[in-house]
Amino acid sequence: MSxxxxxxxxxxxTMLRIKNPVVSVDFYEQVFGMTLLRKLDFPEMSFSLYFLAxxxxxxxxxxxEGERTQWTFSQRGVLELTHNWGTExxxxxxxxxxxxxxQGFGHICFAVPDLNxxxxxxxxxxxxxxxxxxxxxxxxxxxxxDPDGYWIEIVQPDLLGGLGR
Amino acid sequence: MSxxxxxxxxxxxTMLRIKNPVVSVDFYEQVFGMTLLRKLDFPEMSFSLYFLAxxxxxxxxxxxEGERTQWTFSQRGVLELTHNWGTExxxxxxxxxxxxxxQGFGHICFAVPDLNxxxxxxxxxxxxxxxxxxxxxxxxxxxxxDPDGYWIEIVQPDLLGGLGR
Numbered sequence: 001m002s003x004x005x006x007x008x009x010x011x012x013x014t015m016l017r018i019k020n021p022v023v024s025v026d027f028y029e030q031v032f033g034m035t036l037l038r039k040l041d042f043p044e045m046s047f048s049l050y051f052l053a054x055x056x057x058x059x060x061x062x063x064x065e066g067e068r069t070q071w072t073f074s075q076r077g078v079l080e081l082t083h084n085w086g087t088e089x090x091x092x093x094x095x096x097x098x099x100x101x102x103q104g105f106g107h108i109c110f111a112v113p114d115l116n117x118x119x120x121x122x123x124x125x126x127x128x129x130x131x132x133x134x135x136x137x138x139x140x141x142x143x144x145x146d147p148d149g150y151w152i153e154i155v156q157p158d159l160l161g162g163l164g165r
Numbered sequence: 166m167s168x169x170x171x172x173x174x175x176x177x178x179t180m181l182r183i184k185n186p187v188v189s190v191d192f193y194e195q196v197f198g199m200t201l202l203r204k205l206d207f208p209e210m211s212f213s214l215y216f217l218a219x220x221x222x223x224x225x226x227x228x229x230e231g232e233r234t235q236w237t238f239s240q241r242g243v244l245e246l247t248h249n250w251g252t253e254x255x256x257x258x259x260x261x262x263x264x265x266x267x268q269g270f271g272h273i274c275f276a277v278p279d280l281n282x283x284x285x286x287x288x289x290x291x292x293x294x295x296x297x298x299x300x301x302x303x304x305x306x307x308x309x310x311d312p313d314g315y316w317i318e319i320v321q322p323d324l325l326g327g328l329g330r
């Protein structure tokens with residue numbers, strides 16, 4: 001069997017810029033149960049990177065820092081948050097969510113085992129909604145906002161078997 | 166052990182709007198070896214969704230359409246491309262990459278087993294670079310562009326153990 005040029009490629013992560021890492025890392029940890037795998041600081045360029053993943057039971061990230069960095073870059077489904085130092089103390093600073101004009105990036109999405117229970121959890125945490133499951137044309141799909149206003153889609157996979165044509 | 170509200174959550178996908186699905190789906194299939202898991206059409210809203218993933222050897226998506234949709238929404242590391250019908254025939258139409266102002270979304274990233282071999286492959290396919298591995302301050306990291314100009318970071322995990330502080 002011949003080796004293909006893209007054998008072993010892994011869709012590793014999606015990067016979003018965030019205004020305040022204290023707020024955003026806490027949000028993804030507390031609300032979505034993600035784990036901060038690595039924080040990488042680049043003082044000469046005045047930014048830090050936060051790599052988070054929603055680990056499954058069988059995921060065992062190494063404890064050694066270098067090995068853990070390699071492991072982080074080898075996984076699927078990692079979220080990289082970029083913090084350019086200082087934005088958190090600028091009251092007027094705001095990132096662009098990609099859904100207002102000019103459009104491009106749309107959202108990230110989490111699958112959940114039970115949409116109603118997830119919505120109750122998000123309500124308990126006081127999240128802002130773009131749309132609740134019963135609003136709009138696409139039922140059984142919710143959109144919440146993260147601290148920077150990025151949209152997070154929430155779906156329950158076994159409710160979506162009949163989606164689209 | 167008590168159940169946590171975010172148990173079973175999965176970071177499923179990242180959505181990017183694309184101008185032309187023929188060009189973009191071909192790009193992600195041919196260059197990155199991704200598989201188009203599902204195409205979902207919404208004629209009443211004049212858009213289509215394309216869900217792609219870079220499958221591993223142990224991934225076995227179901228063939229039944231409904232089951233395959235559910236399976237797609239249950240995975241990590243899926244890329245959703247949204248096509249609003251008609252944009253492909255508007256010569257002036259262009260999506261925003263998130264790195265020009267106003268900034269927000271930054272990039273997606275693929276891990277590759279061999280960065281040099283990947284770069285040779287991208288050169289063979291004629292890809293545009295944001296930066297080659299030997300340019301800029303971050304060595305061993307490349308950025309290429311997808312057909313809409315979205316940035317795709319390319320990393321070889323075992324070269325990055327010493328990244329950052």
